[in-house]
Every structure is written in C-alpha cells, then in structure tokens.
Amino acid sequence: MPFISNTDKERKEMLAAVGVEKFEDLLVNIPNKFLLKKDCCLEDAYSELEITRKISKLAAKNISSTQANSFLGGGIYDHFIPAAVDHVLLKPEFHSAYTPYQAEVSQGTLQYIYEYQTMICDLTGMEISNAGMYDGASAAAEAILMAARKTKKFKAIIAGTINPMYLEVIKTYTVGVGIELVVIPAKNGLVDLDGLKKAVDEETSCVLLQTPNFFGNIENAFAIEEITHAAKKALFIVAVDPISLAVMNAPSEYKADIVVGEGQALGNAQNFGGPLFGFLATNLSLRRSMPGRIVGATLDVEGKRSYALTLQAREQHIRRAKATSNICSNQALCNLAATVYMTLMGKEGLKDAATHSTTKAHYLAEKITELDGFDMAFAAPFFKEFTISTPIPAKEIIIKLQPKNIFPGIDLKQFGHENMLLIAVTEKKRKSDLDELIKSLKEVTNG
Amino acid sequence: MASTIFEKTSSGRKGYTLPVNDVNIKLENCIPSEFSRKEDIRLPEVSELDVMRHFLELAHMNHCIEKGFYPLGSCTMKYNPKINETLARNDGFNNLHPYQEEDTTQGALEIMYELQKDLAEISGFAGVTLQPVAGAHGEFTGLKVIKAYHDFNGNSHKNKIILPDSAHGTNPASVVLAGFDVVEIKSNDKGLVDIQDLKSHVDDNTAGFMLTNPNTLGLFETQVEEIAEIVHSVDGLIYMDGANFNAILGIVKPGEIGFDIMHYNLHKTFATPHGGGGPGSGPIGVRKDLVKFLPTPMVNKQDNKYFMDYGNAETSLGKVHSFFGNFAVNLRAYIYIKMLGTKGLRRVSENAVINANYIQKKLEKYYNIPFKDQYCMHEFVASGVWQKEKYGINTLDIAKRILDKGYHAPTIYFPLIVPEAMMIEPTETESKETLDDFINAMIEIAKECEENPDLLKNAPLNTPVRRVDDTLAVRQLNVKFEW
Numbered sequence: 001m002p003f004i005s006n007t008d009k010e011r012k013e014m015l016a017a018v019g020v021e022k023f024e025d026l027l028v029n030i031p032n033k034f035l036l037k038k039d040c041c042l043e044d045a046y047s048e049l050e051i052t053r054k055i056s057k058l059a060a061k062n063i064s065s066t067q068a069n070s071f072l073g074g075g076i077y078d079h080f081i082p083a084a085v086d087h088v089l090l091k092p093e094f095h096s097a098y099t100p101y102q103a104e105v106s107q108g109t110l111q112y113i114y115e116y117q118t119m120i121c122d123l124t125g126m127e128i129s130n131a132g133m134y135d136g137a138s139a140a141a142e143a144i145l146m147a148a149r150k151t152k153k154f155k156a157i158i159a160g161t162i163n164p165m166y167l168e169v170i171k172t173y174t175v176g177v178g179i180e181l182v183v184i185p186a187k188n189g190l191v192d193l194d195g196l197k198k199a200v201d202e203e204t205s206c207v208l209l210q211t212p213n214f215f216g217n218i219e220n221a222f223a224i225e226e227i228t229h230a231a232k233k234a235l236f237i238v239a240v241d242p243i244s245l246a247v248m249n250a251p252s253e254y255k256a257d258i259v260v261g262e263g264q265a266l267g268n269a270q271n272f273g274g275p276l277f278g279f280l281a282t283n284l285s286l287r288r289s290m291p292g293r294i295v296g297a298t299l300d301v302e303g304k305r306s307y308a309l310t311l312q313a314r315e316q317h318i319r320r321a322k323a324t325s326n327i328c329s330n331q332a333l334c335n336l337a338a339t340v341y342m343t344l345m346g347k348e349g350l351k352d353a354a355t356h357s358t359t360k361a362h363y364l365a366e367k368i369t370e371l372d373g374f375d376m377a378f379a380a381p382f383f384k385e386f387t388i389s390t391p392i393p394a395k396e397i398i399i400k401l402q403p404k405n406i407f408p409g410i411d412l413k414q415f416g417h418e419n420m421l422l423i424a425v426t427e428k429k430r431k432s433d434l435d436e437l438i439k440s441l442k443e444v445t446n447g
Numbered sequence: 448m449a450s451t452i453f454e455k456t457s458s459g460r461k462g463y464t465l466p467v468n469d470v471n472i473k474l475e476n477c478i479p480s481e482f483s484r485k486e487d488i489r490l491p492e493v494s495e496l497d498v499m500r501h502f503l504e505l506a507h508m509n510h511c512i513e514k515g516f517y518p519l520g521s522c523t524m525k526y527n528p529k530i531n532e533t534l535a536r537n538d539g540f541n542n543l544h545p546y547q548e549e550d551t552t553q554g555a556l557e558i559m560y561e562l563q564k565d566l567a568e569i570s571g572f573a574g575v576t577l578q579p580v581a582g583a584h585g586e587f588t589g590l591k592v593i594k595a596y597h598d599f600n601g602n603s604h605k606n607k608i609i610l611p612d613s614a615h616g617t618n619p620a621s622v623v624l625a626g627f628d629v630v631e632i633k634s635n636d637k638g639l640v641d642i643q644d645l646k647s648h649v650d651d652n653t654a655g656f657m658l659t660n661p662n663t664l665g666l667f668e669t670q671v672e673e674i675a676e677i678v679h680s681v682d683g684l685i686y687m688d689g690a691n692f693n694a695i696l697g698i699v700k701p702g703e704i705g706f707d708i709m710h711y712n713l714h715k716t717f718a719t720p721h722g723g724g725g726p727g728s729g730p731i732g733v734r735k736d737l738v739k740f741l742p743t744p745m746v747n748k749q750d751n752k753y754f755m756d757y758g759n760a761e762t763s764l765g766k767v768h769s770f771f772g773n774f775a776v777n778l779r780a781y782i783y784i785k786m787l788g789t790k791g792l793r794r795v796s797e798n799a800v801i802n803a804n805y806i807q808k809k810l811e812k813y814y815n816i817p818f819k820d821q822y823c824m825h826e827f828v829a830s831g832v833w834q835k836e837k838y839g840i841n842t843l844d845i846a847k848r849i850l851d852k853g854y855h856a857p858t859i860y861f862p863l864i865v866p867e868a869m870m871i872e873p874t875e876t877e878s879k880e881t882l883d884d885f886i887n888a889m890i891e892i893a894k895e896c897e898e899n900p901d902l903l904k905n906a907p908l909n910t911p912v913r914r915v916d917d918t919l920a921v922r923q924l925n926v927k928f929e930w
Binding site: 001002003004005006010011013014015017018019020023025026027028029030031034035036039040041042043044045046047048051052054055056057058059060061062063064065066067068070072074075076078080082084086087088090091092093094095096097098099100101102103104105106107108109111112114115117118119121122123127128129131132134135136137138145163165166168169171172173175176177178218222245246247248249250253262269270271272273274275276277284287293294295296297298299300301302304306307308309310311312313315316317318319320321322323325326327328329330331332333334336340342343344345346347348349350351352353355356358359360361362363381383398399402407410427430431434 | 449451453456460461462463465466468469470472474476478479481484485487488490491492493499501503506509512513514517522524526527528532533534536539540542544545546548550551553554558565568580582583584586587591594616617619620621623624625626629666667669671672697698699700703704718721722725726727729764765767768770771772773774775784786787788789790791793795798801802804805808809822847850855856858876877878879881911912913914915917920921923924925928
C-alpha cells in the first residue's frame with residue numbers, strides 16, 4: 001500500500017504485542033452493526049504513473065492564464081511570482097510542519113510570521129498584524145465582528161462598492177449574531193457620501209470601505225474617515241489591495257482603525273480561487289479584540305532572542321466559547337509565500353509592480369475608450385482595474401473572444417450592471433497583449 | 448538565532464527582475480496626488496541568494512514530518528506524498544482564474560465534482576461542499592446548516608448546541624460564532640458521553656449536538672445510536688467533528704450511524720500538507736434533506752458537462768468563502784484518495800489504529816494511561832500525573848524533553864478532562880522501528896524523571912533555542928521589528 005510503512009509481518013508482530021490476533025479484535029468497542037459489511041465503492045487505486053497521466057489530462061481540459069491573454073481580476077490577480085518563492089514553500093520544514101505550538105522547534109515558522117507581520121504593518125502603516133485569515137472576505141467579516149466586540153455597538157455600515165463576494169461572506173458571518181448590516185448604495189461607481197452621512201449614527205460600530213473598490217475606483221477614504229469618526233465610537237475598516245499600497249496612501253494616512261484585504265496578489269498563484277489568505281492589521285489599542293494568531297518576539301531562558309505565539313488568551317484553544325474567533329488552521333504557507341515575495345521584490349520591486357500595473361491599465365483604458373461604443377463606466381480615478389461600458393452585452397464579447405483565448409474581463413451583469421466589463425491589468429501584460437485586446441474588442445463590436 | 452531579514456537589507460540591492468515598462472504613461476498621471484503614498488514603503492532590499500539563505504536558515508530551526516516523528520495528537524501529522532506537490536503545480540490548475548468561463552475550467556470542475564462524490568461515499572453522506580477551508584471553518588458552516596434547517600422549519604427558537612467537555616476548543620468557539628449558545632455536558636468515567644447528563648440538558652431549545660468520533664481521548668463513542676435518538680427526539684441535528692476520521696476510513700460511515708453533518712479535515716485525513724498552520728481544507732458532508740442548505744455553488748454535472756450549480760440559492764446558508772474553497776488543497780486530497788482507493792483507505796485506518804495501540808501498550812507501565820483498559824482508536828491520551836506526583840515533573844517538562852530526543856511533542860494539556868494530558872497520535876505512515884525508537888525515548892524520559900529531574904526542568908537542551916518565555920512575549924509585546 002502506498003505511504004504505509006509497515007509490512008504484513010510487522011503488523012502481525014505489533015498486533016501480537018498488543019495482545020490480539022487480528023486487526024478486527026481492536027474494534028470491540030464499535031457496535032457490530034456500525035461496521036461496514038462491504039467495501040465502499042471508490043475507483044481502484046491508481047499508481048503514481050497512472051495518476052500523473054490522469055491529472056495531466058484533466059489539467060489539459062483547462063485553459064490557464066498562461067495560455068490565454070487574461071484580464072480577469074475581481075479580487076484574484078495574475079501578478080508576477082519570482083521562481084524562488086516556490087522553492088522556499090517546498091522546504092518540508094515549512095510545508096509539513098504544523099502550527100508552532102512547540103516554540104523551541106518552530107522558530108522558523110514563528111520568525112517568518114513575525115517578519116510577515118512587520119511587512120504588513122509597514123505597508124499599511126498599522127501597529128499590529130495577525131498571522132493571517134482564510135481570505136479577504138473572511139478577514140472583512142471578522143473585522144466587523146471585532147468592531148462590534150470593541151464598541152459594543154451592532155450596526156455595521158458597508159459601502160455598496162465592496163467586492164460582492166466579501167458582502168456575501170459578511171452576511172453569512174453576521175446573520176443571527178445580532179449585527180445589523182446597512183449597505184450604502186453606489187453612486188457613479190463610488191459609495192454615496194450623502195447616503196453614508198445619513199446612515200452613520202451613535203449606534204454605528206463601523207464603516208467598511210474598499211479602496212480601490214470592486215469597480216476598480218479609488219474611493220475618497222479621507223472624506224469617509226471623517227464621516228465615520230463623526231460618530232463617537234465607530235471604527236473605520238478599510239479593505240485594500242496590498243500591491244496598491246506601494247504607491248497609494250497607507251491606510252494610516254486616512255486614519256483607518258482596521259485594515260484588511262486579500263493577500264493572494266502577494267506571491268500566491270490564482271489556483272482557481274483558493275487557497276487565498278486574508279490579512280488583518282490594526283492599532284495596539286484594539287489588540288485584545290483581534291482574531292487569529294499573533295507572534296511576538298521574546299527571549300529564551302539563556303536570554304537569546306526568540307519568538308512565540310502571543311496574546312493567546314483571545315484564542316479558541318484557551319478561551320473556548322469566549323474566544324474572539326474560532327479560527328485555528330489559517331493559511332500560513334500562503335503568508336510565507338507573501339513574505340518571500342515581498343522580500344524578493346523588496347521596496348523597489350513592489351513599487352515597480354504597482355507602477356507597471358497602473359500605467360498599463362491606464363494605457364488600456366485610454367485606448368479602449370477611443371473605440372466606438374466603449375466608454376469608461378465611471379469618471380473616478382482607478383488603480384489597476386477599471387470598468388468600461390460596452391456597446392453590446394459584455395457576455396457576448398467574452399464568448400466571442402474565447403476562441404482566441406482572450407479573457408477580456410468580468411461580466412458585471414451577474415452583479416446587476418448591464419453592459420459593463422471589469423478589466424484588470426498587472427505588470428505581466430506587455431503592450432502587445434494590451435493592443436491585442438484593443439484590436440479584438442474593435443473587431444467583435446464592429447460586427 | 449537568525450537575524451531578521453530587515454537587518455540583512457542593503458539599500459539598492461535587488462532580488463527580482465521585471466521587463467522594461469513598454470507603455471509611456473507616468474505614475475503621477477494615474478494616481479491623483481491626494482491618493483499617492485506620502486512616505487515611501489519600507490521592505491527589505493536583498494538579493495535572491497540573500498533570500499534563499501535567510502529562509503533556509505529559518506527552515507533549519509523547524510521540526511517537520513520529514514525530519515522526524517510528529518505524534519501531535521488530533522492533528523494527524525502523516526507523511527504528505529510528494530506526487531501531490533508535483534501535480535498540483537501544473538499550470539492548468541495553478542493559473543486558473545475563478546471567473547473564467549466554465550468551458551475553460553472543465554478539468555478543475557471535474558476534480559471538484561469527483562471529490563464531492565468520493566468524500567460523500569467514504570462517509571455515507573448525500574452531499575458535500577468543498578467551500579470551507581479549515582476544520583473550524585467547516586464547523587462554522589455545519590452549524591449554519593443547523594441554523595438554516597431550523598429556520599426553514601419555523602423553529603428559530605432553537606438556540607442551544609450541546610457538546611461534551613472533551614470537545615476541541617474550536618467547537619464552542621464555532622457555536623458562538625454561528626450565533627448559538629453553548630451547553631457543555633460531562634463525560635462519564637469511561638471517557639464517553641454521559642448519557643444521563645445529555646438527557647438532562649436536551650429540551651425543545653436544543654438545536655444540535657456536536658461530537659468528535661472517535662473522541663479526543665481516542666475512544667469510539669459506542670452510544671452514538673442512543674445519542675442520536677435523544678437528540679433527534681427534539682428535532683436536534685448531530686454534528687460530527689471529523690478531526691479523527693483517520694481512525695475509521697472504510698470501517699464506519701458516520702452518515703450511516705446517526706450523524707447528520709460532518710466536516711473532513713483534508714489536511715489531516717487526506718494527507719494534504721499542514722503548511723505550518725495552513726492552508727487546510729474543511730469540506731462538510733450532510734444527509735439528504737440538508738443538501739439544500741449548503742453554501743452555493745456546488746459542482747454538478749449535466750450532459751457530460753460540469754458546472755457551478757446555484758440551484759439551491761434560495762435555501763442556502765450563503766457563502767463562507769470568496770470562491771470555491773481551497774481548490775489547490777482539494778486537488779491534493781483528490782490525488783491521495785485516487786492513489787489509495789477503497790482498500791488503501793481502509794488500510795490507512797487499520798495501521799493508524801494498530802500503531803496507536805502498540806505505543807499505548809508499550810508505555811502503559813511507564814505513564815498513567817487513564818483509559819488503557821480499552822483499545823484505543825488512532826490515538827490515545829497518556830497523563831504525566833505519576834511523574835508530577837512523584838518527582839514534581841509536569842507534562843510541559845516532559846514535552847520539552849521529547850523535543851530533545853528529536854521528536855515533536857504530543858498535544859499537551861488537552862483534552863481538558865485528563866490532568867497533565869499527552870495526546871499521542873502516530874498515524875499509519877510511521878514504521879514499527881520509528882515507534883520502537885519513540886517508545887524507548889519515552890521510557891528513557893520516564894527514567895530521567897526519577898534519576899535526573901533537573902534535566903527535564905531545564906529541557907530542551909538541544910533545540911535551536913532553549914525554553915522560550917511566552918509570558919514575556921505578552922508582557923513586553925513586540926509584534927513587529929523596528930528598523
């Protein structure tokens with residue numbers, strides 16, 4: 001049998017040592033009628049060679065963004081990942097270890113999490129980061145719960161321009177726990193400031209904003225911060241694209257209280273939408289309300305610098321029903337990918353990735369709007385993703401370009417916006433890729 | 448101790464290359480100045496070689512399965528086959544976007560569909576969702592199924608979830624997160640659910656019951672049928688925490704013995720790597736009438752075409768993940784299941800159970816084993832009470848000494864109902880020689896407690912750092928490097 005070490009002979013010796021004759025004797029505590037009388041009906045076992053063939057065949061049924069000219073985003077982005085990232089991930093010491101419960105033999109994991117926390121704090125301008133959440137959506141949901149815990153208020157106000165997937169997950173997390181969600185509709189691709197102003201009151205626990213928002217537009221976080229903090233206790237939660245922070249405001253500049261986001265863009269492949277990882281950073285005054293693991297620097301008995309899980313009194317394995325969250329397994333290896341990525345790219349590399357992405361996106365937007373029938377859907381400034389209005393249904397464009405292996409963007413009709421296409425651009429795009437899309441859009445709309 | 452990457456930085460050094468930007472547009476013309484970052488970002492500036500040396504230095508300070516035995520109870524630290532890693536890195540999966548048209552993702556959808564089916568078959572449930580990305584996330588999702596079920600039936604008053612005092616910490620935490628109240632009941636002197644105590648707590652407000660089976664003592668809950676009858680009599684649902692599913696593959700199907708919902712920890716039972724804490728995957732399976740409450744979408748098949756099925760949107764509990772869960776983790780579990788097949792999976796559990804019983808038997812003279820009169824399943828709980836009473840050595844000291852011997856320590860001080868607990872789970876991938884070596888090391892440690900207790904109090908001695916002061920880590924909170 002694959003992956004099982006003991007031979008039949010060893011099995012027998014061990015059974016004898018335990019004092020039984022056969023394996024079934026060990027099952028005396030299981031009521032006989034529970035025991036399966038016939039095998040379950042899975043396929044027969046594949047050898048390594050056979051499974052390799054099968055998987056390669058299945059993979060070949062997919063068209064990857066390497067084979068295509070893809071402009072898909074909407075939370076998952078095809079940014080460049082240096083080869084060295086994966087070489088670090090494959091080290092068994094990172095790969096097949098578990099949560100660093102025994103600090104003395106887990107310093108590697110603990111230290112990289114500490115370095116990860118430092119980088120997230122530096123990017124966001126915040127004082128403390130946790131060791132990661134499941135994805136951007138669950139990080140946003142947990143931030144809302146955190147705000148309710150801290151403020152003891154239960155009205156959460158959400159900008160209607162956030163990623164609709166975030167909103168879906170937030171609904172699941174907040175229904176039935178006494179939190180009222182108020183979603184402020186969008187106006188011209190940005191959250192409606194008047195509507196927001198009217199909604200924020202003394203019962204408000206938080207305002208959640210995403211910038212750049214789902215449409216790619218940059219929100220006026222400064223104005224929204226003022227509206228939020230006009231209510232005495234309300235916390236300002238902001239979801240951001242970590243790549244954008246290389247060139248855009250650190251959330252501390254607009255006085256965010258909690259910063260969350262999807263971290264996939266930092267060194268993690270698209271992987272059909274998972275695994276992803278969420279980041280969550282805040283200020284020290286909120287530390288005891290935070291969900292998730294946190295690593296702190298400390299000393300060992302000899303006074304040597306070392307690391308340990310800290311502030312554990314918040315967590316489920318200590319506090320059980322009174323914990324700040326139920327999270328146990330997180331997405332540690334994805335956080336490691338992000339840490340190695342940020343280290344390799346460094347200060348200049350992350351700025352390069354951001355600059356290439358936004359300048360190429362602007363080139364593309366400008367050229368597309370020169371085409372007949374195409375226009376920017378909104379006038380707001382954007383970063384690497386933008387929404388265009390299309391002369392024919394977006395779905396039609398997508399279907400027509402598929403044979404050419406061009407994925408022009410996300411059809412926003414599924415989110416209630418007819419004839420709109422959401423287009424994402426990263427540094428991986430060459431001018432020729434952009435020109436190919438422009439040319440093809442022209443062709444498919446000219447009949 | 449390794450210095451941090453921030454101390455290795457040298458201004459101007461680079462670890463990446465990118466092509467020259469071939470569009471002629473300036474950054475300032477893209478981002479309005481009010482939204483431009485005021486202070487330059489700070490990230491390390493190092494070469495690729497610096498990066499590899501740094502992370503290798505960190506790696507060397509970690510224990511891992513390939514380095515040595517990892518008997519961390521309840522975590523199923525089995526070997527993670529390398530073929531999974533190779534195949535999961537195929538470009539056709541790695542670079543697939545969740546918003547692609549279904550025609551271009553048929554291979555991925557087929558894998559998800561097949562995995563849903565295989566997990567359902569292995570466990571005896573009617574439907575499976577792959578969306579939850581961790582065990583606790585699965586618990587949360589399962590509890591939301593319970594909520595949706597009662598709301599659907601007009602029983603929104605049902606607000607209590609009962610669980611035994613031996614439950615994992617995630618159970619009560621998930622209950623609260625899902626909006627229920629926790630009712631904790633006692634275990635009996637055999638380490639199983641106390642039926643009388645359960646009966647006295649079940650009433651019309653009971654929404655459900657959560658049970659780990661085998662439980663956290665490594666014992667099979669023999670009274671499942673009775674428990675199911677009691678809980679079902681008030682229309683409560685029974686949730687199985689599948690953390691210990693590695694004990695019963697091909698032996699018992701939880702869906703056929705009274706459980707209504709369960710989660711699978713693919714990173715435990717189905718050999719996907721634990722990744723230093725994640726990403727895992729925590730799909731859940733449910734009985735037939737609960738399928739309509741599962742998160743959307745599920746993968747379905749029609750006319751030989753696979754598609755994302757949103758058909759249950761009206762009754763669904765909603766979404767728990769941005770997209771379809773941890774696809775790349777699920778892919779590894781799929782490969783593992785295909786490589787083992789029906790017989791292989793049963794063999795996994797057989798050997799996991801034999802290995803655990805073997806260690807339990809060999810250690811019973813040296814450590815207190817509260818439930819040694821029963822055969823255990825895939826793990827067992829030993830206690831350090833003898834060592835504590837006689838020599839003043841506590842379980843933490845023993846655990847640290849185990850590190851010195853080249854092993855990871857067992858899970859300690861859990862379950863809470865056993866004092867000085869050490870939960871030992873060997874898994875099926877370990878050989879008899881490894882177990883014998885570990886047994887000898889444990890016996891040696893028992894002798895050291897007697898002969899040289901200081902050795903234990905000062906342990907560990909041979910690890911990259913000595914005993915770490917975690918109270919200092921709280922008292923002088925330092926969670927980011929100042930540079």
